[in-house]
Amino acid sequence: MPEFQTSPGMRDILPPESGRWRRFTAVFAEVVEAAGYQQLIPPLLEDLGVFTRIGDATDVVTKEMYDFVDKGKRRVALRPEQTASVCRSFAQHRPTVPWKVFYSGPNFRYEKPQRGRYRQFDQVGVEVLGVDDPMLDVEVISLGWEFYRALGLRQVTLQLNSLGEPGDRVQYVNALRTHFEAAGERLSEQSRITLTKNPLRILDSKREPDQPFIKSAPQIADFYSEEAAAHFDAVKVGLRALDIQFVEEPKLVRGLDYYRRTIFEFLGGTLDSAQNALGGGGRYDGLVQALGGPATPGIGFALGVDRTLIACDDEGCFDAEAPQLDVFVVDAVGGLEAAVLTSDLRAVGLSVDRGYDNRSMKAQMKLANRSGASFAVIVGEQERADGAVVIKPMHGGDQATIPRSELIAHLLETMNL
RNA sequence: GUGGUCAUAGCUCAAUAGGUAGAGCACCAGGUUGUGAUCCUGGCGGUUGGGGGUUCAAGUCCCCUUGGCCACCCCA
DSSP states (O other): OOSOOOOTTOOOOOTTHHHHHHHHHHHHHHHHHTTTOEEOOOOSEEEHHHHHTTOTTSHHHHTSOOEEEOTTSOEEEEOSOSHHHHHHHHHHHOOOSSEEEEEEEEEEOOOOOBTTBOSEEEEEEEEEESOOOHHHHHHHHHHHHHHHHHHTOOOOEEEEEEOOSHHHHHHHHHHHHHHHHHHGGGSOHHHHHHHHHOGGGGGGOOOGGGHHHHHTSOOGGGGOOHHHHHHHHHHHHHHHHTTOOOEEOTTOOOSSTTOEEEEEEEEOSOTTOTTOEEEEEEEOTTHHHHTTSOOOOEEEEEEEHHHHHHHHHHHTOSOOOOOOOSEEEEEOSOSHHHHHHHHHHHHTTOOEEEOOTTOOHHHHHHHHHHHTOSEEEEEOHHHHHHTEEEEEETTSSOOEEEEGGGHHHHHHHHTTO
16 A cells, blocks of 8 residues: 555546546537537635535535635635536626536535545536526526437436425425424434424435325425416426426425526436436526625536546446557667657657657567557668668558658658648 | 445455465566567566454454445435
């Protein structure tokens, strides 16, 4: 065991996995930029209040934050998510609406780590501020859906629900409280604690004793105002028009408290994991105001990079790719020839690597093979004397000796560049 | 945070009832002095996560500790 290793819940993303991560965010950017979203890069660190303001009844904010006092005596925290930062940013800069942004990057939550659950975990996501239209809900959901398709995922299910207008939600929560309080001691101990803080969350419980009471609990749909019901219906109509399959899940609640009206979650196809929530989001009208900005409707989603990649592993899509190199230079006469050749070839846009330490030709050929390069360019005593190089196709075909002055033209022609 | 489980070479694993650590892969070097992927030979590599204890003897038993994984919790 090495003296130092990564802290719990932290890890290195090594090659070739790291290349897969980069492609992941590139594909995401491609999908959402095609819909008019632009990237926002918020800081990793914010005033603690930015996060406490958004949900002081949630574990994410009350128990799991990396918060501390900095050298300037400010109370700050590593962001546990990015929606709050986006809203803070909106309230601070007041951009014109609609403000359509996307982001990607790490968040921090002090939890007990597991597979697909890390203390530093990456998310990609979008947020739109300033638009109330249910067709925007449809667009946002469809972008998540489209992104999964772009990765090659086919077994993702979309769960959909509405929490109603804030007033509806309050009434519903009261009804739930009454309902669960009637259950009294028969409710699990955990749920009795949850009941005092946020009755909605009990609907998410997996504990056996709670199940009958969850089943008989009041339905959110009965509490929708006309407005909320109309909004929700419009969203469903829109999704159907786009042929996006969804499951209405009246018991779906989200972890953060700030959600209103439309909420949704993407679930992975693998059933045997408690970590199968790939991503989710919803409307959070009121968040910007809570952070000191003008009353502004908002909606967005965040997708977990790790979990989505695990889902890709399970479905056998979006594999890590071996790097593609054009040329590997083998220099058996000291290494100076290789220095010049790699430089010249890179200058015309080819990807080129070489061997070092003046190793044997056999050893350098092994490296050339391992590098996955299409061609080996070889210089030995004979070639150096003749001003020539050997060019050898690594994936089959005969090698040829050509004048060094013709190398670049020859390579570019062969590769159709 | 609670409970369970696991921890042996860079990686994946093996080691009969406690007797003093082995394989495959990877890596390196050779296989008649200029060329890779296959094949053959050899080599490098482990105070068995760390600490303490029981024993003549511990990778194997006990305790503590660190970390991974699983469930709860929470959520991405």
